[in-house]
Amino acid sequence: MVKSVTPPLHHRVADELRGRISRGQLPVGAPLPSEAQLCEEFGASRGTVRQALAALRNEGLIGGGQGKPPVVRQAAVAQPFETFLSFTRWAREMGREPGQRTVEIARRGASQVAADALGLDEGTPVIEVLRLRLLDGIPTMLERSSFVERVGRLLFDFDPDAGSIYAHLQDCGVDLRAARHTIDAIGANEVDADLLTIAPGAPLLRERRRATDATGARVEYGDDRYRPDLVTFTIDNVQTGRVSPHILKETS
Amino acid sequence: MVKSVTPPLHHRVADELRGRISRGQLPVGAPLPSEAQLCEEFGASRGTVRQALAALRNEGLIGGGQGKPPVVRQAAVAQPFETFLSFTRWAREMGREPGQRTVEIARRGASQVAADALGLDEGTPVIEVLRLRLLDGIPTMLERSSFVERVGRLLFDFDPDAGSIYAHLQDCGVDLRAARHTIDAIGANEVDADLLTIAPGAPLLRERRRATDATGARVEYGDDRYRPDLVTFTIDNVQTGRVSPHILKETS
DNA sequence: CGCGGAAACTTGTCTGAACAAGTGCCGCGA
């Protein structure tokens, strides 16, 4: 039984506007309808409409100043967040062909490290996924994920070789909101070396990830190991101005 | 004549709360005062307080769900730009004692890699600096920098063991403005291993840097190699919101 | 003592209103 409630009005307004922008109905640079017009169109009060506009502003979709109607800024924003979350999407954006092979998916007691990162007791059941990621057929990254049971459960009725785990979770109503990534280097162990077709002990670029949902509850602990000759991380910094540092993964 | 207007109330509320969080007055995990309490404290209406809380929420500073008071998610963070630029300042902010030993400072023809990064011809004179950086006396990072001659020249009337090269350049009117950092992993070579007191071939976390001044001219190419057991990079991502991801270096 | 449920409390959503502040345009006057 799916609980099917109509989403809040300000969400519907925001979604509708997002849709018009992404459909090109509101082209880049075009001014949005005034708040008063939106109020009338959606039968909402101004506060509600402003709430929707604030959301779009946050996403960088619209900009504009006082006295002037808001203006469409850009159609598709590649959130840096996605960069780390969806290997599939990232690869395609780079013009490479993503591939993957699920080595293992299992329900077992959390390891010391994973339990610690998820705030669980060691041995609490979690769902572990071990996937080998390919770029144009070349083994590129090894992904070890531990999901808390509440979320990982959703993965058993899903073919992990089909596509993005995150996209599937999103569809199931899990909304990954924030993540903390820790980047370091580590030597390849026997398993790493075997799957990534490199020598044991070879340096790997490691990204460990702790993802949380909207409530701040920890949902996933991940350990991704990249071949540093194939993937690097890039950060752009600007001292003055308010350009946000951009994080990119790049292939070489 | 400075136009001194009092900022909007919801900004003042948000700033005050941000301050309490970064001062540790509201520790991580602690619940914020309820909206009603904040209304009374600031003499604001609930709408205004909610506007302030919404700002903090999409900065990722607070989280929480309906029915529960919002919870402090993470403390405020340092300026990401400085993080990569000044080892000295970063170390002190971490409460560690920075140290350094200048292994070499020389004027010589640029290597292939450095020339490429600086947009020079191979063999064009550059100033190269090789410094070993210490944390609490422990060799932690090996820094190889190549400065274009115009800037590097300023380094000869400066004691590189005294403190920050960047601070000195800033004093000399060189205005480092932007940088692109590329992060990967690499095995330690003989020199690295010797200076960092690790085994040859051990994995190192490498950050390569291309810094430009205000005019966009390339000024420095750097290759920093960190012991991954001592230093990691951390990136915080929040999905909604236009908030810049924060990049941190952390010691372990 | 334990458990269920009601009550109190908290945040989420929405409305309607008012004033301030910034922008753009139109028309009047020089």
Add this chain to the structure above:
DNA sequence: TCGCGGCACTTGTTCAGACAAGTTTCCGCG
């Protein structure tokens, strides 16, 4: 014709109130 003032329109800020929905607390009943 040109310039400038003012008006109409827009967004920004703030308030007060109402109901919905989720959480916590606590009391009374078994």
